[in-house]
Each structure stands twice: as C-alpha cells, then as structure tokens.
Amino acid sequence: MISIVEAKGPAKQTPDKGVKAPQIEFVEEVFVDYKTPTHAGPGPHPTTESDDFSLTMGGISWIVSTTTKYKIEGGEPVSGANTALEAAEATWDGFVNPANFVRNDADPSPNPCGGSNRIEWGLIDGVGNALAFASVCRNVVTKEIVGFRMKLDTSETWSTNTPASDLDVENVASHEWGHVAGLGHTNKPASGCLTMYNFADDGETQKRTLGLGDKLGMDTFYATGITGPGPGCGF
Numbered sequence: 001m002i003s004i005v006e007a008k009g010p011a012k013q014t015p016d017k018g019v020k021a022p023q024i025e026f027v028e029e030v031f032v033d034y035k036t037p038t039h040a041g042p043g044p045h046p047t048t049e050s051d052d053f054s055l056t057m058g059g060i061s062w063i064v065s066t067t068t069k070y071k072i073e074g075g076e077p078v079s080g081a082n083t084a085l086e087a088a089e090a091t092w093d094g095f096v097n098p099a100n101f102v103r104n105d106a107d108p109s110p111n112p113c114g115g116s117n118r119i120e121w122g123l124i125d126g127v128g129n130a131l132a133f134a135s136v137c138r139n140v141v142t143k144e145i146v147g148f149r150m151k152l153d154t155s156e157t158w159s160t161n162t163p164a165s166d167l168d169v170e171n172v173a174s175h176e177w178g179h180v181a182g183l184g185h186t187n188k189p190a191s192g193c194l195t196m197y198n199f200a201d202d203g204e205t206q207k208r209t210l211g212l213g214d215k216l217g218m219d220t221f222y223a224t225g226i227t228g229p230g231p232g233c234g235f
C-alpha cells in the first residue's frame, strides 16, 4: 500500500487513503518534491535559521545498528551526478550514526515494500513540476524505517557545478536523503534555508548543508546531541 503523505505544488495530488488492512505490516510513505512555482516569485531568503522540523508519521526512524545497502540505477544526467548523490548521503550519515547507508550497485539490500533500496535516474513528469521523490518503507508495528527508494527526474537540467548553473544534484538529493532519514517537510517562509524546506530551484545550493531545524529533527530521532545552527543558509 502506498500513501502520499505530502504532495505540495502545482500538480496537486489527493492523498490516497488506501484500504484499511490491519494485517499489513509494511507501508510506503512517498514524498514528492517540486520546483519553486513561478507564481511564488523568488524563493525566501531569510537571514536566520528556523528551528522548524516535522517528523514523518509522527516519528519513525531507522534501527541505529542497521547498515543499508542501496544501488544507483539509470544513467547519470551529468558528470559527477552520482558522486553528488553519495555526498548528500554522507551529509546525513553522521546524524543517523551508527546506522549508515552504503552504495552497493551489485548487492543492494531488499526493501520490504518491494524491490531493493535504490536511487533511480529516470523520467517523472517532464520539465519543471516534480523534480524528485523519495519514499520510506515503515514497519507499522515497530515504527522503524526498513527500506527506501528515491527517483530524480532526468527531464530536468541538472548541475554539479559550484555555483550551481542549473538544478543542483546535491542540493535536491540532500533534501531527499532527509526524507530517507525520517524527516518530513517544513514550509514556513522562515524555513527557506533548511534542507527540508519543500521547494527547490535552479542555482540553489543551500540545501547541501543542514540547518538548525534539520539538526534538531535528527536529534529527536537519534539523540545526536548536534543541536547548533548552520551552515544551513550557506553563510
């Protein structure tokens, strides 16, 4: 069973409430992420970091002793894109520690919601609108996250440059890994610097680094003790 827990943006979607089936043990939660709508104008540029965060399904997390192997499939759209996916993973690894994510294209570990843990480069909905999605597979009994998948839309023009010339792979992927780690969206204007802010745009790189709210969210799950600000805004 798949339920869309958040789907904000131009292509508004209706949550699929699904069918109640008490014997289901694993449920997939999907987050769809959109480009900043043109009618919204330039994205917010706060000068301080918000402490805002949200927890997926009220709080689900990985078992901290788990190592999760994932594969990357589909051709990378620009040189260095897969390296950027791994860099985004490394940004979060330290916060989920000692659980970690390890790329292993030949032998990814199974996702109980289907297939294996994976990141895919592929078509989603053409240029603009949805840029990527991420899902976590949760055990409804234990509230543990037991699998994930992620997809990035190859219809977009991606970049791995600094400064980013187009849609920055690490910027978007860092946000998606935040969903994998267990965080939902924060959409207040003051949260524009945070990695878990729910829109991304061309040239943006501030989501590469975690902000105050992102860190506080992770401390809630994993008792990281890392609760200071920045450099979420990149300054």
Ligand SMILES: [Zn+2]
Pocket (backbone or CB within 6 Å): 031, 032, 033, 175, 179, 185, 198
């Ligand atoms: Zn998102």
